Every structure is written in structure tokens, then in C-alpha cells.
Amino acid sequence: MEKVGPTSTAAAASGLPPSRPVRWSLVRKVTLALVTILLCTLLVSGFFAYYKFESVYSSLVQSRYSFVVFTIKKRVEDNLNLGLALRQLRQVQDVLEREKTRDPQVIAVEVFDARGEVLFDTDRGAIGSKVPQDLIEAIRGGSSQAFGTTDEDNLIVGLPLVNNLGKVEGGVVLRYPAVYVNHGVTGLLLHLLKTGAEELAVFSALAALGLYVLFGGVGRKLTGMEHTLNAVMASGGSALPGGDGFETHFAEFVAKSREAVEHIRDATEEVGRLDRLQ
Amino acid sequence: MTSRRPLLAALLIALTAMAIWPSGAWSAEPKPKPYRIYMALWRGWEEAAQGFKDYFTNQNIPVELIIRDAGQDKSKLKDFVAEAKRLEVDLVFTWGTTVSEEMLGRLDTVAADKHITEIPAVFAIVSQPLGSMVKDFASSGRNITGTTYLVPTETQANLIQSYRPFKRLGVVFNPLERNAQVAIGEFSEVGAKAGFEVISRSVDLVDGKPNPASIPAKVAELKKAKVDFLYIPPDTFLNVNRDILTGAALEQGIPTFAAGENPVLTSKAMFGGVYRYYTVGQLTAYKAEQILVHKIKPAEIPIDAPKRLSIIINMPVVRQLGLYPPMKLLGLAEVIDPTEGKGK
């Protein structure tokens, strides 16, 4: 493809409009789109992985603590079946305290009656206080499945205590810090953020490079064609038919435009001559 | 000054109450009127009555108990009915088959003038309530409900099976008492299905009375018949002579299962499966609570036994026999082990 002079002068000479500035090149546009998609994909899969892990991890932690709660439940219920009242089972306090000393992560283990009054608690100061309403609701059904709730910064797992009349006598709950679960998954979050950022940087660069190769060609070709067009329109000549149909057609277009310009110019001159003749 | 005192006291009480209860409205409520329960007993205050009473204490339900003991005298029961009606109590509790049938009336004899019909009632320790007192365990069809206390034969058989599978079950019984014979009949029926045999020996009679001295010989006979377990039925004579019976079995190396708690707790039976009277009393109180507090009609409350059986294992006997209980049973059971110096 031939290039004749800078575009601006050629355009001025030909009477064509000044060429439009490229504010957002194709490469830049598509790169932006692709990098945005990459960012979103990384974010989505990263957060998905994080949440998935968090759910697997926290259910594992919960299942461990519900096992602990279950063993306490068994012990308390065995005593209930001897006909003792829940509030009279003094040895329960020792059982709870033993469980707490075994696992430093455990914040508190408490046993409360059906009305929600705390009867035994590793935090002895809390004995006699009321548990939140949702715990009273949770034990109501007497389900043998452990329930899990939260309270401020703690996660709670619990089980109802059922006597051998089938009546819910109360509940046992274990509180462990939500931070514990968070701590277990924070490593992953950091890892995800770090590798995510690295990969975003590396592959964004790769994307930019690839798109430069892909669309830079298109842009350059189009710019070249525009130059040719301007040059031919301004000072004649012809566009070389390029490698493909579009360029061949473009060459024909340029030739036709040039032909029209010249023809009309000739016709205008001819008309002018005729006009002046008289 | 005197006039201001009650006011001050009231203020003090209110303040204390408010400190205990976070909600002020709670403390303003007057203490609820206690429910009045008429307790008619047959042979004095025992475990079931205690369980009944303790339940209300444990649950913080205010009750006023009017306790009457018939002292095994049937004639007193008529007066009890009249008194309960006169006192206009909220609920009547009857202990035992006789008291319950006399005061509440059998299905075929019940009459408003002779029995308690208007006042809701709960019964406990009635051997065979079905058919006599109630139409159906799901609903009495009357203004009464109650509890059963006998462990179903099949449950007992399963319990023995879960300790060790067995083929032959031996029983020594007093031919003069019906209870044991009923139990033997039922065990034979269950055994026909479950694949075990019941071998029974009746105690010798001397002067029309069962002779305790003949028990060891009967146990030896059973040993010869290669029984796997000795079953001790609910039988007054055997209960009295439980040391002879369980001692003989231990000597012969036969493990024993008792339908009552005494042979295990205070003698040498190896293990037993019972509903404790105390628990039965509590369950009866639970049904009373449903009627009094939750206003459920007695006819809508099913008649049943406690959900869980009390399994009692006599550890010294187990060790002597070398026949150790399976872990699962051990986990569920209440273990009697005086030598270790602990009950549990």
C-alpha cells in the first residue's frame, strides 16, 4: 500500500474533512473488556472457592463441636433418666468444665432449662441468667439433629436435652469463636487475593499483548487504508489491491471515488468552459 | 410509721423482683393460684408418688397436694371419691389397679354418683388398663388418662437377646400366683416367633404354700435343661425369696434377667429392664401438666409408658459369671457396682 505525505496536508488538499482522532483504540477497548472479564472471572471463582471452603470447613468444625455437645447430651440425659431434675445434676458442671479445658477454643458450654434459665455454665457468673429466645425456640422440637446459630462474635451449636418421658427438659449449647473459623480460612483468602492479583497482572499483560497482535493489525490496516484514500483523493494514484476481498473492494472503491472526483471535476471544467465561451 | 411499712415492704419486694427479672411486667403478676390435686394411694407414699410430686417441683408448677392413703383398705375408697368431689379439686391421681378401678370406675361399671367423672383424673401403676379402664391406649374415651408400668414381653425378650442371643429361657415360678404364669405364656408366644424356647419349673408346694427351700433344686433342673438365661417374673413370692433364687442361679452359672428392679438392686440378678416407679410417677405428672396447664382434654392424651427403659446391670454378678455386657448396652445402662464404690 502506498503512502503519500502526511494525512493532514493530504486531507486539506483534497478537501476531505480532517481525520477523526482515535480516542479509544480497538486494542484498548477490547483489552479493557477482556481484562474486566478476567477480573470478574477471577473474583467470581475466587470468592466461590472461598465460600465453598468456608462452608466445608465450618461444617467440619461444627460437626466436631456437635459431637462434643452430643456426648454431653448423652451424659446429662442418662442422669435425667435416673429421675433427677436437671437443676439437681451438680456433676454436669464438672462435665462442662472438663470439656472446656480440653479445647481452649471453646468459649463456653452451658446447660439451660426449657424456660431458658442457665443452670450450669463454664462461665459460672452466667448461671441464673436467661439465654436468648432463639435458643429456646431451637430446642423446642426436641430434634436429635444438632442446631447451629450465631450470637455476636460466637458460633453456637446445641442440642435439646430430652428426658425419658420424651419431654424437652432444656438444652446444651457450646459457643466457639467465629474468629476461629475465620482464622482457618483467612490463609486461603490471603492466598486467593495474592495469586489472584498476580494472575490478573500477568494475564492482563498477556491479553493486551495478544489483542495488540489481533486488533493492532486491524487498526493499522484501517489507518493505512484511510491514508491511501486521502492520498489518492488528494493527489491521484491508486490503492493497491490488498490481500483479501475487502481490500480489493476497497481499492475499487478508491479508484471509483477518484474516478468520480476526476470525472466531476472534468465535467465541471467543461461546463465552465461552455459557460465562459459565450 | 406502721401504715407505711407494708408499702415499703412491697416496694422492696418489687425492686428485688425487678432486679431478678429483667422485665418489670413479670414481677407485677401475682403468684398463680396452685392447682389442687387429690392423690389417692394404696400402700403409702412410695417412688411413683415421689416422682409425681417431684415433677411439679422441678417444673416450677405450683400445686397443692391433698394426699390420702387407703392403707390397702378398699372400703376407704368410697369416702375418697366423696371427699374429692366435695373439695372440688382440679385433678385426681390414683395409684394402683384397685384404687383406680374403685375411684374412677371400670368401663362397664362407671357411674357419675359412685365415681369421679367430672373431675379429670390420671392413673398410675395399673397392671392391665386396656379393656378395663380404657378402650384404647391412644385415647381413653373418658375424662381420664394415665400411664402403664409393665415392660412389654417382647421388649424384655429383645433386651435379653441384645445382651446375648439365647435359645432357651428358664423360669421358676409360684403356681399360686397368676402374674408369673401370664408372663410365661406371653414369653412362649414371643419365643415361637423369635425362635427361643421357654422352660419353666414350678416351686414345690408344702401345705398349700410354696416352699422356698425347693428353689435351688428347680434352678439345678433348669441348668440341666441347658437354659441360657433365667427369667425372674414379677412374682411376690420370688421377690421375697430373691436371694435364694439369684444365689442358686449364680452358683449354677446361669445369668439372670429380672422383670423387677429389686432382684438386681438388692440381690444377685445379673441384669434387669424395668420402668422405674419414680419415672412412671413423673410421666403421670407430665400428663397431669398437660391437662392442668395446657388445658388438653384427658381423652386426647394417649396412655403410655416412659420412652426409655431403665436397664440395670449388676456388675459384681457380671464379673463372677464372666459374661460381659455389650458396649452399647453398657452405655445405656445404670451399673450397680458397690465394690468400685460408685453407682455410675
Place this chain on the structure above:
Amino acid sequence: MTLDHTRPLFIRLLLLAFIVLVPPVGLLAHGALGEFARGLVPEMDKKAETVGRDLASSIERAIGYGIPLDKLQGMDEFFAPVLAANREIRYLAVTDRDNRILFINGAMPELLTPYFSVTDFEGGGSRKSLIGDFVNLAQPLMSKGVVVGHVQVGLDQDYVQSRLMEIAVDIGVMTLCSLLVSVEILLFIVTFNVIGPIRAVSTVMDRVRRGDFGYTCGVISDDEVGRFVHGFNGAIRHVDGLFRRLEAYMDEIKTAHFDKTVVGRVMDIEARVRFLFRFSRTGQPEVINEHQATDIRLPLFLFVFAEEMSRSFMPLFIRDLYTPSTGLDQEMAIALPIAVFMFFIAAVSPSAAMISARKGSRRVFLIGLLPATVGFFMSGLADNVFDLTLWRSLTAIGYALVTMACQSYIAQAAQRESRAQGLGVYVGAVLTASICGTGIGGVLAERVGYRATFVLAAALSVVAGLLIYRLMDAAQPKAEPLSPRKREFLALLRNWRFFALVTFAAIPSKIALTGFFFFLVPLTLLQTPGYDLGDIARIMMMYPISVVLLSPLAARLADKMGWKAGLVAVGGLIGGFGLLLPVLSGDFNVLGVSIALLGVSHGLSASPQLAIIPDICWTECRNMGQTNVLAFLRLAERVGSVIGPFLAAAFIPIYGISGAVIALGAVVLGMSVVFALLSFAYGSGPHIEAELAE
């Protein structure tokens, strides 16, 4: 790089997208899985220790009663429930002081003896060691202050692996979804910025090559393409301007010149110029806007995506809303909104098609988005079944309007290309949206709840509207041929081949879709223990995926072999068989296979069902127009869509949910068998005897 063949450009772009998107996600996931394993293992050890300690304390109690360790009874029954409740624990064992295995459950003793015999478990506390594929935790058993043996808890390392596999599969599915979404977006960007403008330039260029300077390109953008088009248009305008000046000059001469010969000569020149070149009659070049079928793809994709988000949980959502006081059975209550939705689509679609032909696709798309968005949003706020039914019908009306607008837009835009290609754009967008929407919707609902997911659907639908509003200029309305009267449609049903196709092929396949897939599948899958919403959604993705994979194949087969009725019959049989699969295999875990087979069935039969129409309704197609016959087929099959949920709901009380699947399968298979038998009588080639019978 060629500009007239933009396909390679797009394929290269996709390749690049793949290279840029997949490896980072893969690396991220790989690293994350490593972290997972590191995080899970200590927690599992703790769990094993807790379990071991509890078992040990029970055993110690037994020993305390004087039971010798080797005489413990019923250890199998003691261990079994613990193993059953804790999947990660592979075996439980008790060893004595010499590490001989006394009791074991869950593994062969021979397997462990060699390890135990050489391991030293002494030393206080629990000990962790690696034995083959197991992590072994030994918990000492104490009696009177002396270690008498150990409880051995074996953790299965495969358990960690399988949990990690599950997580990896989850991430993989999410990646697939985001990849598909990004393909849609890239396709849109490239079409909008490059392919569309280049095609428009080509059109104008073709005219110029033939001497026609009457048109310019209506493309405005800030990039190289915009700049090129600007220059390109500039050249045309320049020529046009020169001509206008000449024209004005000549007009002046023609009116004002006294010399007739000069006027004649000028007129000759004018005639010559006008012969060689053509110019716009309006005084300046007209702007040409090229419409691409793909222009509407992204908005359509987003809209269908919004609708599909609720696919995996709709019946579950309705079940949550259900209260017995409504006077409906629970099953019927669940069927109601689903069936009513289908009914409104069926009822509104024909008029929606006519409205979009008259009012223009853009307007109808925007009009349709209004009820749809309100419907999505309010569905999220619904508090009873009737409420939801109302809002779902609103969504259905919107859905019908939007999809019909898109179809009519594509039909207009695709006139230059083949119609099949246009249909491909439509079906492609709908199916990809179905895959992604179902998958992402399920995961979202699990994370943020049903209601928030509906709100998100509403938001997506608004985005679709913005895209249409901002990027699509009003398409020219186009008059369609008048639709034939109803009586002519009834005449169609007298054609037994058409009637058989509708009744025994099209309707049962819709019954299977709405009754089984939309209604029963979520309910059945939720019964399966351990399945959460995300799992359900992923299993349900099998349907659109198998349709996507099989449709092109079936279309090619139908075209090449002319074996259309056969494909329809085989498709129907496969679908019916798939529904019966659970009863054949006696296992409801194969429901995923059933769903995939349904996809295979619909993938195989959908396009031959349409392709066969010109053959079996040769006369009718000539009289009424093929489009109308196809439209009638669509309308008739929607009867099946409406019946499906009700039929399924009617079966549940009789056979239970699982039984309802079987019963529905029996109905579908039965009807498909009838069609298969009839299809033998179809013969091949066009049939005209319907005309002879008249």
C-alpha cells in the same frame, strides 16, 4: 488478517480469551485446593481426636468395671454408628498393649497389623501417624493409671481428596459459566465494534463500486474503525459535494443561459455524469444502518439468563411459600405458577409476534421488559402462592414479548444471511443463557437466598433494557403477511401426519420438559441427602448442555440423511426411556442421567421437528406460508407445556414424587412409541394427499 472474513478474527479472539481466562482460574483453583487441604487436615485430626477420646472414655469406663480389654462385647455395634455418622473416619480399632488388633471395624485387620506391629504408640496423648492411605490417630486407653491399649481412629485421605474434587468440580462449573458469559460479551463487543461496521462499510462500498454515491455508513465510534468510517464517509461526501456543486452550476446554466446549444451540451454532460454515477435524491447521502442478528444476542442472553436463574429452585421456592390455608393441595400449588407461566407464554406469543412486526422489535423488547422486570422483582417479594402466580404471569407476558421481539428482529436482520444462521443466533443465546443462568442462579440462591436472586434477575433484566435502549437504534417496522384465520389452522390438524407430530411428538416432549424438568427434578433432587441448591443447579445444567452438544449434530443428520421423522421418534423414545431409567436401575441417583437423556432427546428431535414440516405439510405451507405453519406447531406444542406441571402434580399424591417421575415417563414413552409406530407410515419426501382429500 482479513477484514471481510471476520470469523477467523473472532475465533482467534476466543482462543485468546480461553488462554487468558482458563489458566489463571486453573492456577488459582490449584493453589486454593492446596490451601484447602492444608486447612482441612488439622481440623479433621481434631475431629478424629474428639471421636477417639469419646470412644476411649466409654471403653475406659467398661474396663473400670473390671471387663478385660479383650473381652469387650458388641464392639461392632458400638463402632458402626460412629463410622456411619462420620464419613471421614474410615476405620475404628482397639489394640492391646502389644499393638495387637483386638477389635476393628471398617478395614481388614491384615491391612493394619503390619503397621501397628512396628509402630510405637507409647507416650502420652494422642499420636498421629501415616499408614498407607490412612491417617491413624492413636488414643491411649488408661486403666488405673496404666496404658492398657489404644483406640485407633483411621482417617481416610481419600475423603479429603473427594471433598477437594467436589470443590474443584464446583469451581470448574463456575469457570465454564463465566467463560460462556465472557464469550457472549466478547462476541457482542467484536460484533458491535468491528464486524458490524465492517459489514456496513462493505455494503456501502459495494454500492460505490457500482458508481452509487448515494449512501454513507451510519457508524460512529472513537476507535480506528470509527476513524476509518469517518474518512470513508468523508470521501463519499466529498464526491457528493463536488457533484452537488456541479449540479447547482448546471441548473444555473440550464435556467439562465441564453444559448440553447450550450444548455444542450450541459444536459449531455449531466446525463453522462448521471449515467456513470448515482447520487442521493435527497440532496445528501443517506445513512445506512446495518442490522446484525448478533446485535440483539447479548440483551437476549441477559434476559433469558435472568429468567433461568430461578430454574433450579422455582418449585422449592413455591413450596416454601405454600400454606395449606389456600385450599390447594401442595402439589397443585407448586404446579400452578409454573403452568400459569407456560400458559401466558403460549397465550401471548402469537400476538406478541404480530405486535413486534408492527411496532418494531426495539420497542416491543423495551415494552416487554417492563412487566418482566416488575414480575422478577415482585416474585422476590411474593408472600403466597397466588401472589407469586400473579407476578410470574406478568413475567411470562414480558418473556413472550421479549423473545418474540428478538425472533422478529433476527428474522429481519438475518434476511441477507440464511435464516438458519439467524435461528442459530437465537437458539445459541437462549441455550447458553440457560446453562449459565441455571448454574449461577442455583449457586446464588444458595448463597444469598431465593428472594435476593429474583431481585438480581430484575437487575439483569434492567441491564438488558439499557443495552437495547442505548445501543440499538429503532428498527424499521416491517409489514408481515396477514396471519391466516383460525379455520385454516384447524384444517392443518386434519393432516394426520401433522396431527401425529403435534400430539405424539411435540406435546409429550414439552410435557417432559415442564412436568419433569421444571417441576419434579428440583423436588426430587432436594430429597436426595447431601444435595444443596448448587448441586441441583449443576445437575440441571446437564439438560441445556446436552441440547447444545446434540442440536447441531441432529440438524446435520436431518439435512444430510433426510431422516427427520426417525430422529424425532428416536428422540422421543430416548426422553421417555430416560424418565423411566430410575425405575429400571432401581436407583434415584441416576436422575442426572435422566436429565442428560432428556437433553439428548430434545437436542435430537427439536430441529428435525421443524425441518419435517415442509415435507409433511407441503400443501399447507404453500397456502398459508411456512412461517405460519411453524408458528401453529409452536402454539400447539405449548398445550403440552401447560399440561406438564399439572400432570406431574396429579401424579404425586398417587405415586409420590419419585413415582410421579416414573408415571410421567410412562406417559411420555407411551406417546413416543405411538409416534414411532406412526413414523414408519410417514414415508419420505413431500406429501400432498392432504390436498387430495379436500
